[in-house]
Amino acid sequence: MKKFTVYSPKNLDDALRCLKTATGQTKLLAGGTDFVIQLREGSITPDTVIDISGVQELKCIKEEDGFLKIGAACTFTQISESNLVQQKAFCLAQAASEVGSEQVRNAGTIGGNIANASPAADSLPALVALNAEVTIVDANGKSRSIPVEKVSAGVGKNNLVANEIITEINIPLLGEDWRTAFCKLGRRKALAIARINMALVVRFDESAGLIKDARIALGAVGTVAFRTQKAEGILVGNKPSRELMEKFAETVSTVVEESIPTRSSMPYKRTAVKGLAFDIFEKLFSDSLKK
């Protein structure tokens, strides 16, 4: 393994100072659950590593100005166990609780998950369905904000430049009449890379029994998790029912087929996604389906 210099800033200012001389060979280390593997494989060969796991400002979860704000270095354990996340963005808490294993969740961070740009990243569908935006700051302290799905620049690549760092994930708060859920399909129950993951965020008028709004995001069936207006359209304006559930599942299946038409896993995934669609629909509308 190539030798490299490690910086361990204790606050954001120091971290930004470390970034001033950053080059393409500079890497940020947060939880290391992907980073260390890539290092061992030799697929990354950094000359400088900035370990941001000690930067306290990046580890807060708070509600502010109509947003749920999650620091980039928050671990998945922190997120899944946070009352605030469970109340305001339940699907994200669920997604966080299904990442890897206990050990991976204790170390892995949400910022790292986004920056690593794995098509199967578990936090992504939830964040995309929640309309999350990512705050990126450069070495000079200049900040910009982009939708979470725009961070990825293809498998394993991101749109950050060398002297930038993700500092925060901002999720617009939802009203009381919103419901959210996350589902994941893996080859086993823990330590499984998602074969498909899905988040569904809906506004539901309980008195009328009508779905007023819907945002669906699918992961691991494209280079980055994406929304599907086609499936959302099936739901909006309708009452949850078995028929709607089946129509929804069929539509999601078509979306998968169109997204990865040539992938060898497509025939499997287009069927399997229906199972996920049923599960997520039942999670959200078990009350309506029982009637």
Place this chain on the structure above:
Amino acid sequence: MTNVVGKSPIKVDGREKVRGRVQFPADLYKNGALYGGLKRIPVPCADILSIDTSEAEKVPGVKAVLTAADIPGLNAQGVLFTDMPVISSKKVRSVNDIVALVAAENEDSLQEALGKIKIEYRETTGVFDPIEAMNPDSPLVHSDRESNILYHVKIAKGDVESAFEKSAVIIEDTYKTPTVEHAFLQPEAALAYLDERGHVVIHTATQYPHWDRAEIARSLNLPLHKVRVVTTAVGGAFGGREDMTLQVRLCLLALKTGRPVKMVLDREESFHIHCKRHAMTMRYKTGADKSGRLTAVEAEIIGDTGAYASWAPNVLRKAAVHATGPYRVPNVKVESYAVYTNNPFAGAMRGFGAAQPPVAYEAQMDRIAEELGMDPLEIRAINCFQEGDVTATGQMLHASVGLTECLDKASERAQEIFKEKEKDISPFKKRGQGIACTFYGLGYGNGFPDTSSAVVEVHEDGTATVLTGATDVGQGSNTVFAQIAAEELGLKVDDVTVISADTDVTPDAGTTAATRQTYNSGNAVRIAARKAKKILFKQAIKELNVNTDMGLEAKDGYVYVKTFPQKRISHSELAAKAYLAGLRPVGEGNFIAHSTQLDENGQGAPYWPYAFGVQVVEVVVNTLTGQVEVENVVAAHDVGKAINKTAVEGQIAGGIAQGLGFALTEEVELKSGKIKNPFFSRYLIPTMADMPDIEPIIVEEPEPSGPYGAKGVGEPAMLPTAPAVLNAIYDAIGVRIKELPATPEKILRALAKKDSAK
């Protein structure tokens, strides 16, 4: 009544393991130790044209770059045949092959030197499919052999042809199991050095230190007494630590450099260095009369042993002997083959050839039952072995056949668990139940001298030490031996220390394999303890003023007169007096398991005793995602006698975990002899979250020749799981998966095929 045996004292090394104090080989350090490394070429099949080590030797810090020419003794290793080079020099036959060794002062120099070894080679055509390899025109894996067929055994009993003609139902099909990895948690590691006497010493995790010593001595050209193999704590073995991996190579580096050398493999290297479970193709034809009684079984089993033999003949023999399942079958014809290919080599793995046939024969049983409109339980009940029955090899099962009891207890308990549950959970979630019966012949078998030795010494304070070569690979044999010695001597487990698996100190007790340590070495320890006790009793005769030791018993730290228990003397007092009188209570025990060789028709008594097991599995299958969730397993195992109940239950749980992996997720993916998934992110073993609720049921049908009636459970525990899961999948969704693992994709494809057939 036993006092210590049959209870569940915690494992003798349990506390230290929980506290992280136990030392595995990677935890060992020695001043001045060099880093050892192995050099491979990136293809599985090649002629080596030249090896140039000169640039590697110039790397600062490099102390040795060794090739085949540096081996003082035999450049070959292997448990049955010496067909695997220690260091390959002319030919590379598989991704297992090593072409050079390096020792260096530090990791960087080591890596640099490994990179600077120049190897010129010419890729050759390999053969990667065992059935293709059987064809006489196929390239030969070993050019000195006439064929790639390494081994063939036949079992012939009765007349299958006429039996099939008279059968009411015949089921014929082919089943396949893949190459499987042991996936033990601790990758290979070792520390080797020359001690102050100049003897070669290696500390490593192995299943049989005395065999390792023999192989090291043979290749290093040393007498046995100048080689010492010390077994450290072992982080799982499952058969994957029986062949030579680092042992000979690391000792060679230590010998040549005169320095301690340590090597710790990573997971990827570990996948490439030890054997795998034989992939098998099993063609079956099974007949039954209209009442469901089996009439005949014909089977052809082909096992892929990869580039090297390892245990292949014994594995394929075990497959043949177990091919009918634990059922009375009057007419049998089995042909079993071990075939060389250029795949990674296969060898021992938990079940040892008895794990694959149940995937075939238990599916056949369910299919016959279905044809006849019978219940899967019923067909097994009317065919299963009873005491006095005769096996496919003509062996009389004269004792300890607890299969019916396993069947009754498992099915009864399963009924209680499952009765309230619905089969159709939703339109796409279906519940099903499956059962499987298996048997397993303990020991090396086939007449091989299957011997264990032990020494028990009682000290002058009455406590005792057991010495035995048997390795505790984590299953708990040291605890079992401590219990047995304590039981015989009338001591507590805490009063006994077990020292095991160090060739300088302990007598040879064979491999920790074939589910043989409780039975074989347990017997040896018991015999040794009885001899030591006999000597103590000599003194007790005097102290208690009795005329013979016949009425004496040792229990709870005292030796006393059974008919007059007030008359007693404590162990500490008795032992002290015995020592003063010049007596030394030391006993030696040897035990040889009995078996006979198969004759030309595969008839004989190849193993003894046999352990039996029945598992009932409940699954929920999602017909959209193809996922199988295993909810419950009821596992009844006839172990003869559980020396340590908790340890037996632990083995059952571990066996089920390994069986579930075999059934659902595990496969070493091979492409032209290369391993595509040599890491745990893509070779998927079950996690704790995947484990079902397990209900172990211990059945104790005593084996007269076993210690306290004990047989064993290590391997038997995993055998019924996979076939029971497959039968449960069929029960749930009506499709039969005949090729493991039963992945979601295979299940969906089978469902689609079934739908289109409608």
